[in-house]
Amino acid sequence: MGLFEGKKGLVFGIANDFSIAWAITQELAKDGAEMGFTHLPDKDPERPKNANKVRKLVDTIGAKFLVPCEITIDEQIDAVFDKAEQEFGKIDFVLHSIAFAPPEDLTGPVYASSRGGFKLAMEISVYSLIAMAGRAKRLLNPGGSILTLSYLGGERVIPGYNLMGLCKAALENSVGYLAHELGRECDVRVNALSAGPVKTISASGVGDFKKMLQLYETFSPLKRNISAAEVGKAAMFLLSDLASGITGETLHVDSGYHIMGGPPLEAAGE
Ligand SMILES: NC(=O)c1ccc[n+]([C@@H]2O[C@H](COP(=O)([O-])OP(=O)(O)OC[C@H]3O[C@@H](n4cnc5c(N)ncnc54)[C@H](O)[C@@H]3O)[C@@H](O)[C@H]2O)c1
Known part of the structure; x- marks a missing residue:
């Protein structure tokens, strides 16, 4: 029997088949999870490109529903949780895999960030988790779990x-x-998975992404980059009952890069 047999959850953050949320979804589906999904709303309803891209993927794993959600709009977040309640009653997990910063602010330097860009980046990349947690807690079963990237x-x-x-x-x-809050109030765990670089749309907005990949190959203990599937498996663990004693944690899935305090000695030359 799969780890997620009989478990239900919500996934925010699939844009296409490169998305980390899609890699995680595939692992959850293999283990029997039933899921509802969101997509970024389409500007032109005649040409629903975002919806179609996500539908093509999630239909293959028997999605229970797919609804639009612009995470800066409270009513749209409310609608997603209402839909989850209608479809599932209670849920067991929520995956938050959303981030954004305006390209002109992301490319730095940090001191040149605009006020508006800073606010929007924080709203989409951080407040969105808070907004979800506040709504999810009434639906999450005890032992439930929230995970962010x-x-x-x-x-x-x-x-x-x-x-x-x-x-x-x-x-x-x-x-x-x-x-701290959800553990006490409703026995729900909240964790983060800190992933090494994975090629996705969001990653392409980070300057020098290719160089980052090279640095991980050179400096990480495993001397390689991670795969999206490795993130998927570790995320599945954190969302599952196998991680029932883990909360408030940030788990690194990065070939061990984060433990290094300096480059390998060979990098210093003779
Ligand atoms: N790719 C990497 O190297 C990497 C490494 C570590 C952490 N992460 C994190 O993983 C998460 C997922 O990113 P990804 O790399 O899979 O890229 P992605 O572009 O596939 O996913 C980002 C998602 O955020 C959604 N999003 C952005 N703005 C939104 C808004 N206003 N409303 C609703 N949804 C919105 C997009 O639609 C998309 O689905 C992000 O938090 C990212 O920072 C990525």
């Missing part, structure tokens, strides 16, 4: 990650506060 740039300075680093710092801190 982070990156090492929230803990340390990673050149090129810039404004998104500030967002991930706030996101990981939110995970701690939410874990």
Whole structure:
């Protein structure tokens, strides 16, 4: 019997087949999870490109529903949780895999970030988790779980990650506060998975992404980059009952890159 047999959940953040949320979804589906999904609303209802892209994927794993959700609009978030209640009654997990910063602010330097860009990046990348947690808690079964995606740039300075680093710092801190509150109030766990670089649409907005991939091959203990499937499996673990004693945690899935305090000695030359 799969780990998610009889479990139901909501997934926010699939844009296409490169999305980390899709890699996680595939693992959850293999283990029997039933899921509802959201997509970024389409500007032109005659040409629903976003909806179609996501539908093509989630139909293959028997999605229970797919609804639009612009995460800056409260009524749209409410509608997703109402839909989940109608379809499922109670749920067991929520996956938050959403981030955005305006390209002109993301490319840095951080001191040149605009006020509007900072607010929007924090709203979409951080407040969205808080907004979801507040709504999810009435639907989540005891033992339920919320998971978000982070990156090492929230803990340390990673050149090129810039404004998104500030967002991930706030996101990981939110995970701690939410874990404290939801653990006490409703026995729900909240964790973050800090992934190494994976080629996706969001990643392409981060300057020097190719160089980041090379750095992981050179400096990480495993001397390679991670795959989206490896993120999927670890995320599935954190969302599952196997992780029932884990909350407020940030788990790194990054070939061990985060433990290094310096480059390998060979990098210093003779
Ligand atoms: N790709 C990486 O290297 C990497 C590494 C560590 C962490 N992450 C994190 O993983 C998460 C998923 O990113 P990804 O790499 O899969 O890229 P992605 O572009 O596939 O996913 C980002 C998602 O955010 C959604 N989104 C953006 N703005 C939104 C809004 N206003 N309303 C609703 N949805 C919105 C997009 O539609 C998309 O589905 C992000 O939090 C990202 O920071 C990515």
